[in-house]
Amino acid sequence: MKETVAIGGMTCAACAKRIEKAVGRLQGIASATVNFATEKLSVEYDEQQIVMEAIEKKIVDVGYNVLREVTKSGATIPIGGMTCAACAKRIEKAIGKVGGVLSVSVNVATEKATVSWDPRVAKLSAIRNAIEEAGYQALTPEKSGAVDEDRLRKEREIRTLKIKFVVAAIFGVPLLYLAMVPMDPIVQWLWWLPFPSILRPMNYPLNYALAEIVLVLPILVVGYRFYTVGFRAFFQGSPNMDSLIAIGTSAAVIYSFYSTWQITTGDFAAVDRMYFESAGVIIALILLGKTLEAISKGKTSEAIKKLMGLAPKTAIVIQDGKEIEIPIDEVEIGQVLLVRPGGKIPVDGVITEGHSAVDESMLTGESIPLDKKAGDRVYAATINKNGVIRFEATKVGSDTALAQIIKMVEDAQGSKAPIAQLADVVAGYFVPAVCVIAVVAAAAWYWGTLSVPFALTIFISILIIACPCALGLATPTAIMVGTGKGAEYGILFKGGEALETTHRIDTIVFDKTGTITEGKPEVTDVVTAQGTDRARLLRLTASAEKGSEHPLASAIVRRAEEEKLEFLGVENFQALTGLGIEATIEGSHIFIGNRKLMTEKGVSFGDLEGESDRLAEEGKTPMYAVVDGKLAGIVAVADVVKKSSAEAIRVLREMGISVAMITGDNVRTAAAIAGQVGIDRVLAEVLPQDKSNEVKKLQAEGRRVAMVGDGINDAPALVQADVGISIGSGTDVAMESADIVLMRSDLMDVPTAIQLSRSTIRNIRQNLFWAFAYNTAGIPVAAGLLHLFGGPLLNPILAAAAMSLSSVSVLSNALRLKRFRPQRS
Secondary structure (H helix, E strand, C coil): CEEEEEEECCCCHHHHHHHHHHHHCCCCEEEEEEECCCCEEEEEECCCCCCHHHHHHHHHHCCCEEECCCCCEEEEEEEECCCCHHHHHHHHHHHHCCCCEEEEEEECCCCEEEEEECCCCCCHHHHHHHHHHCCCEECCCCCCCCHHHHHHHHHHHHHHHHHHHHHHHHHHHHHHHHHHCCCCHHHHHHHHCCCCHHHCCCCCHHHHHHHHHHHHHHHHHHCHHHHHHHHHHHHCCCCCHHHHHHHHHHHHHHHHHHHHHHHHCCCHHHHHHCCHHHHHHHHHHHHHHHHHHHHHHHHHCHHHHHHHHCCCCEEEEEECCEEEEEEHHHCCCCCEEEECCCCECCCEEEEEECCEEEECHHHHCCCCCEEECCCCEECCCCEECCCCEEEEEEECHHHCHHHHHHHHHHHHHHCCCHHHHHHHHHHHHHHHHHHHHHHHHHHHHHHHHCCHHHHHHHHHHHHHHCCHHHHHHHHHHHHHHHHHHHHHCCEEECCHHHHHHHCCCCEEEEEHHHHHECCCCEEEEEEECCCCCHHHHHHHHHHHHCCCCCHHHHHHHHHHHHCCCCCCCCEEEEEECCCEEEEEECCEEEEEECHHHHHHHCCCCHHHHHHHHHHHHCCCEEEEEEECCEEEEEEEEECCECCCHHHHHHHHHHCCCEEEEECCCCHHHHHHHHHHHCCCEEECCCCHHHHHHHHHHHHHCCCCEEEEECCHHHHHHHHHCCEEEEECCCCHHHHHHCCEEECCCCCCHHHHHHHHHHHHHHHHHHHHHHHHHHHHHHHHHHCCHHHHCCCCCCCHHHHHHHHHHHHHHHHHHHHHHHHCCCCCC
16 A cells, blocks of 8 residues: 655654665555655555554654545534523633644534534534533534524524513512512602502511512523523533623522521521512513524625525426326436426526526526527526426535535625634623623622622622623624625625625726626628738637637637637647737748737738737737738637626726726727726736736735736736636636635625625624724623712612623624615716
């Protein structure tokens, strides 16, 4: 068995020799050679005597590192039981401790963990166990597009929360009435309401206390999760929001039970020291907040649910000449499916029989149905308008275009933006810090007042008012709504980082062909040199260009086919990247390409110089044909500018963004196209491999650059740019390389993407400001800062109401993004 192992930590040839000796001494090793230059070990061994892990261990033992390509496995795991950002941090830590886990990100808004791991070391079951041991539920990972299961689970959660809140309210309202009316002068005006004389605290204190116990117990029962989860997290050293609620309300209940015991011993003054109503109403208010929060969270993911809802549930398959309706999950590649007029196409495929118009607006945004015939591709969830078609399934399940779009949106919604890092760091220390503040403040007030009830009020208020939820939800909820809104406009952000970076863009570079222009060039002029026949020139160039995949070459071949010219045999064809082509036809050596190629070959333009300049100034691309060293003529090709290009560039300039165009065309042609659309910075005669270098140069000027392209040759530039934007009509490679994918070919989506990014980041900043400001102001007030200077003391019940509203306010603010509309002027 032969293996190659990458090794880290070598500093000289002696290191290589040391590793060779160490490995070579192992039993079962036939040969071991270390190449210091490549830092790799080539080893041949007997699998019956030694395993690769033993060889790697020996390398580590002698002081070096084994660097290996890790085959990653990944999953998105729905998690039940999370209540705040501290929960997310706790789960991340728990999963991160599992050996073999490479990365983990827990999103409190989506309630999902995105995990990747080395399958040779870790197993999904171990990761799920880690989640369970941390005190949460690891739910079954969803299949892509499994909207029903997720929706039903959310609906069950909301329904359960509503029932719990109703129960808490039914018992909480009379509990509050019982506690407040006889005791608080502020509510003396409520005395006209019936109040049982047998429960008057001054006359029957024990009856009063027992009545409160009877009313508070059902509330504690429906709020049991705060205690089971909160205390488990606290004793495991990772307190969360549930811990704050559990400690605060438990302190109130325990002290109230102590006061009840004092009443039974004859200390009737203890009736003034009961806080059952605080515990009961706090839990009721927090359950209300959690219910509103769950409903709001559901609204943030409506966009992805709409996408998932587009897919049909069944498909009609042709088997043995019969039409059989089967569930969509059972469709296999290669099966022939039938779709009738008005039906949705179930999977991606190629039409084998029939013709129709297909509405692909859900993918492309184009409202006009496209004519489809045998050989054309169709996509899942698009609508067959008026004809019966049969097609062969080529992509099913998670491989369809719709499933890939859904996955992209899901990944973006589950990702974290860099702006969230501060909130994540704070969330990790927030709850422990609040516990310390509560203890210190309560102790200080007790030392100053010698009043246990007063100190207890301070203690409970601080624990209850602190809200890590608002911090944890500030960023992910806005990202969920922002990416979902983008999907509605056909703009797919690949992650939170792309969404955040886009708002900083100050320069955009557009590729010309297929981006600013339609990408469907046509031959406009055939100019011949003296003594050259027009048909002969077009025939030669078309024959040579037939082996090229360039759009300009395709245009020349199409024109020859339209004129019914016969193609000639071609030999020694060679593509000259960024320049043109070279070939031999009927013994003649032929070059066809741009001006740069002519300059390299030293070709004189002669009488055609003026024609060349005229064509370029008209925005046409001259293709020069050289036969046996002499210029035979020029074939000019023009690409129509997209209708939306000029408007998109105008909007971008009004937004304060500089716009440049990059192209391999000559300077004059490029300048003519740029003039049509309003671009003043042109990067012309750029070879495909140099596009990324041009982006680097702009970045070196201190600019934050976005690159917009559609072709394979744009991929390096898309990666180099701060933000790569691929248009949906482009190639798979370009789309893989991009940070943002525009499903339509409309360039107006570029300013829309930037506006959406700016709106989302502005919303996140508002959320973070509110979350930090709320906690920064709320905790000192709860600690008695105002009371210290003669002001009021915060009631724990008001603290609970404020805490619940803080999360809801953050979610409500994020939902404002659903009203986003692109600004066109």
